Amino acid sequence: MPHENRPNFFDMHRSKDRCRAYRRRILDISQQVQALHIGSAYSCTEIVDVIYNGLMRRGSDRASSDTFVMSKGHGCMIQYVILEDLGVLTRNDLDLYCKPGGILGCHPDFGSPGIEASTGSLGHGLGMAVGMAAAERGRRSGNLIFVVLSDGEVQEGSTWEAVLMASSMGLSNLIAFVDNNDFQSLGRTSETHPSFYPLVDKFAAFGWDSLEVDGHDAASIYDAVVSRKGDRPLMIVAKTTKGKGVSYMENVPIWHYRSPNATEYQDALAELDVA
Amino acid sequence: MRNAFSEALYLAASDNPDVYIVVADISPAGSMGKFRDQYPERFINVGVAEQSMIGICAGLALKGCQPFAYTIATFSLYRPFEMVRDDLCYQNLPVTVVGMGAGIVYSTLGSTHHTQEDIAVAGALPNMQIIAPCDPAECAVATAYCATQKKGPIYLRLGKAGEPTFTAKAADPWVFGKLRYIERGSDVCILTYGIVMKMAIELAARLKARGQSVSIVSCHTMKPLDRQGIADALGRHKHVIVIEEHAPQGGLASQTKQLAWDCQAKCRLDTFTLQDAFIHNYGSYEDLMTAHGLDLELISARVGLK
Numbered sequence: 295m296p297h298e299n300r301p302n303f304f305d306m307h308r309s310k311d312r313c314r315a316y317r318r319r320i321l322d323i324s325q326q327v328q329a330l331h332i333g334s335a336y337s338c339t340e341i342v343d344v345i346y347n348g349l350m351r352r353g354s355d356r357a358s359s360d361t362f363v364m365s366k367g368h369g370c371m372i373q374y375v376i377l378e379d380l381g382v383l384t385r386n387d388l389d390l391y392c393k394p395g396g397i398l399g400c401h402p403d404f405g406s407p408g409i410e411a412s413t414g415s416l417g418h419g420l421g422m423a424v425g426m427a428a429a430e431r432g433r434r435s436g437n438l439i440f441v442v443l444s445d446g447e448v449q450e451g452s453t454w455e456a457v458l459m460a461s462s463m464g465l466s467n468l469i470a471f472v473d474n475n476d477f478q479s480l481g482r483t484s485e486t487h488p489s490f491y492p493l494v495d496k497f498a499a500f501g502w503d504s505l506e507v508d509g510h511d512a513a514s515i516y517d518a519v520v521s522r523k524g525d526r527p528l529m530i531v532a533k534t535t536k537g538k539g540v541s542y543m544e545n546v547p548i549w550h551y552r553s554p555n556a557t558e559y560q561d562a563l564a565e566l567d568v569a
Numbered sequence: 570m571r572n573a574f575s576e577a578l579y580l581a582a583s584d585n586p587d588v589y590i591v592v593a594d595i596s597p598a599g600s601m602g603k604f605r606d607q608y609p610e611r612f613i614n615v616g617v618a619e620q621s622m623i624g625i626c627a628g629l630a631l632k633g634c635q636p637f638a639y640t641i642a643t644f645s646l647y648r649p650f651e652m653v654r655d656d657l658c659y660q661n662l663p664v665t666v667v668g669m670g671a672g673i674v675y676s677t678l679g680s681t682h683h684t685q686e687d688i689a690v691a692g693a694l695p696n697m698q699i700i701a702p703c704d705p706a707e708c709a710v711a712t713a714y715c716a717t718q719k720k721g722p723i724y725l726r727l728g729k730a731g732e733p734t735f736t737a738k739a740a741d742p743w744v745f746g747k748l749r750y751i752e753r754g755s756d757v758c759i760l761t762y763g764i765v766m767k768m769a770i771e772l773a774a775r776l777k778a779r780g781q782s783v784s785i786v787s788c789h790t791m792k793p794l795d796r797q798g799i800a801d802a803l804g805r806h807k808h809v810i811v812i813e814e815h816a817p818q819g820g821l822a823s824q825t826k827q828l829a830w831d832c833q834a835k836c837r838l839d840t841f842t843l844q845d846a847f848i849h850n851y852g853s854y855e856d857l858m859t860a861h862g863l864d865l866e867l868i869s870a871r872v873g874l875k
Contacts, residue, residue, distance in 0.1 A: 404631070405660075412659050415655050421620060422624050422656060423628060425630075428628070429631075452620035455615070456621045459615055
């Protein structure tokens with residue numbers, strides 16, 4: 295489903311610079327609040343960057359624009375900093391994150407600029423995205439719906455109801471990603487729920503086009519979308535590392551929801567600056 | 570009532586290309602088949618998957634459409650409850666959740682198929698509106714309202730099929746959020762909603778035979794409830810009787826009692842509801858209503874007719 299004004303080129307180097315800056319911005323915000331889902335945001339930084347800065351068409355109004363749904367609502371810090379970068383949210387909006395008088399909380403809230411759906415409770419985003427995709431198809435708009443799911447959400451029965459419907463309805467305008475960092479509160483999913491894998495086979499069996507990519511390789515993510523066949527919904531299983539970019543956060547569950555202290559902040563800053 | 574709904578929805582869909590219906594594997598009664606044949610892209614059957622039914626409706630509404638979710642009441646409200654709360658109410662989307670066969674009308678199917686507490690459950694949700702028409706005519710006008718309003722989500726509580734029409738000569742027109750007097754009297758006022766209106770009409774006939782002047786009121790909008798209208802009814806009648814096919818808590822009876830206290834009503838107030846109980850009785854709808862205490866003879870005795 296090509297669009298004339300959708301970007302057809304993706305600059306890997308600029309993506310790398312942006313992602314470094316986005317992680318840095320999130321790190322800075324972490325020093326203003328008690329806690330935020332930093333590891334979850336770092337896990338999907340490249341995915342959300344590619345969606346907003348490489349894949350999404352942003353027309354003059356919502357009717358001529360693609361849509362992004364952050365189904366893993368707890369990862370919304372990356373969405374917020376990208377929306378700030380794009381001028382949709384203001385610096386003041388982010389400065390007031392989780393503060394009195396602010397409009398941004400720990401989960402996306404429909405009605406805030408650039409936020410197309412309220413999420414936070416897991417297993418809701420894909421169902422809503424199916425409805426959005428059906429509406430766009432009904433209007434022959436050509437608009438695409440992008441969704442990022444956590445791998446934990448893929449344990450929700452409601453997600454599988456939506457998976458079944460998207461392919462049964464032939465919603466080729468729906469492009470979803472699983473941020474597959476393999477981590478949940480009680481450990482590695484591959485250890486606690488070995489039958490969770492393989493994922494690509496499961497989505498393929500439900501009638502989706504599905505493939506696995508390195509979720510921190512922006513070029514691979516971009517290529518997986520632009521080279522799709524386009525007659526079915528697409529599910530990209532993005533292999534990621536929770537807390538990616540800061541070594542002491544990587545694959546350590548506590549960084550799901552914790553802000554670094556002053557020393558940890560400096561350590562993280564040093565790592566991000568040389569990345 | 571089911572057929573009146575589907576015909577009204579078909580007409581609404583003919584007028585507005587943004588009207589969708591998302592059903593969960595329920596037989597396309599009445600005009601629903603016509604809807605499916607003429608507007609196949611706007612008739613979505615999710616199968617037995619009610620969470621996605623609500624999620625899809627939310628997504629459609631987020632894109633400006635006017636969707637209806639439709640299945641048996643317990644499966645449209647209870648099974649996907651968190652989707653109703655988060656996707657519809659939290660985002661305040663104009664989605665109509667149709668609860669078909671609400672109350673205990675599916676008597677012999679057991680309590681898995683009953684919604685005897687749905688008004689309380691839906692009414693607890695911020696932004697949720699509730700409409701419970703008393704007959705097919707009210708159902709048609711309420712459905713047309715649901716298909717055009719943009720205020721927020723609505724739980725539309727319907728009976729099943731074959732209900733008679735009570736409102737052909739109603740004193741008042743149907744207006745969202747307002748009590749509707751079917752008949753106006755001065756002594757006794759019967760407040761009710763939904764298909765138990767039939768019992769209210771029968772009780773009114775008995776009261777009138779004893780020389781009483783009786784008001785019969787359809788409280789079709791259960792949220793927001795017409796508090797001023799109920800306060801007026803409590804003030805203008807000597808005796809107010811509430812009959813509702815719903816549990817004692819969180820419905821019309823409990824809210825009328827609260828209002829009676831708030832407005833220091835002086836009238837006699839009798840309320841008749843379902844019990845707060847799962848009753849394992851497998852007779853007819855009327856048999857189960859009697860087991861709950863909603864029985865014309867029992868009520869007649871309680872209000873002094875015997």
